[in-house]
Amino acid sequence: MPELPEVETVVRDLRELLVGKQFAAIRCVRRDLRKPWNVDWNAILVGETVESIRRRGKWIVMHLTSSQELLFHLGMTGQLTVTKADAAILDHTHLLFDLANTDQQLRFRDIRRFGSATLFANAEAVEVFIGKTLGSEPFELTDKAFHTSVTATKRNLKAILLDQHVVAGVGNIYADEALFRAKLHPGKLGCDMTLAECKRLRKAIVEVLNHAIENRGSSIRNYVGGSGLKGGFQNEFRVYGRTGEPCPRCETPIEMVRLAQRSSHYCPQCQRAE
């Protein structure tokens, strides 16, 4: 579920609630989430303090006093929240970190278990791990670099935007929304893109993501921020999930097609296939 704006919102919330806090007892309800999950959390993390929290793509990284780093991915249904320690424990809550000298608890919940929580020895190890799959942050990507990677492939724009190697952090919602803003058909091939079109698309991506961050991301079903608060950008969607509804620009009914194994929403009038 969570794409860059949702993850950014969680990170900003958690900075307020978690930085400077120390882990006390940790409870692991189930450990078969994803990837390396065979960690004795208590033995390794009790006594550690969270020094800083950052986002890279859709990953959340917590830097600890020992230089170890905790890496989270929220997958489709992940939630990372700070709540009262005595609050009811919802289904599918997998990890609970008591925060020393507070009545608060950090909780990791993930219904579909596509998410992960992994411990690394230091920041370099994290970069090596996620760096293999991640390209530039969208806000740092230049038009030239974007143009180079887009035109180097015969895949369609939807597939390119979902590829984290090209731009880190964009997912199904914001890919559709950015393509609408840039007036580009999701099925258009990367190799057919001009420099002007790439500039338009890169700008649209940045604008959509920033707009969504301002609205604390999008809550369709499961997403909540680090404080448990929902997002509001789902009310700003122009095409995502609006199949059959009139295009906000030209009133033509929004259509949906399947691209890169994902549903893609677009306006057949504003976003001509050509």
Add this chain to the structure above:
DNA sequence: CTGTAATCCTGCGAGC
């Protein structure tokens, strides 16, 4: 190397 499918998992709404 490039691009496309299948897979992991749970829940929910649509349709019968």
Add this chain to the structure above:
DNA sequence: TGCTCGCAGGATTACA
């Protein structure tokens, strides 16, 4: 009411 089917903010792996 109850069952089956398809679909859902993602990413890896296996295959053509």
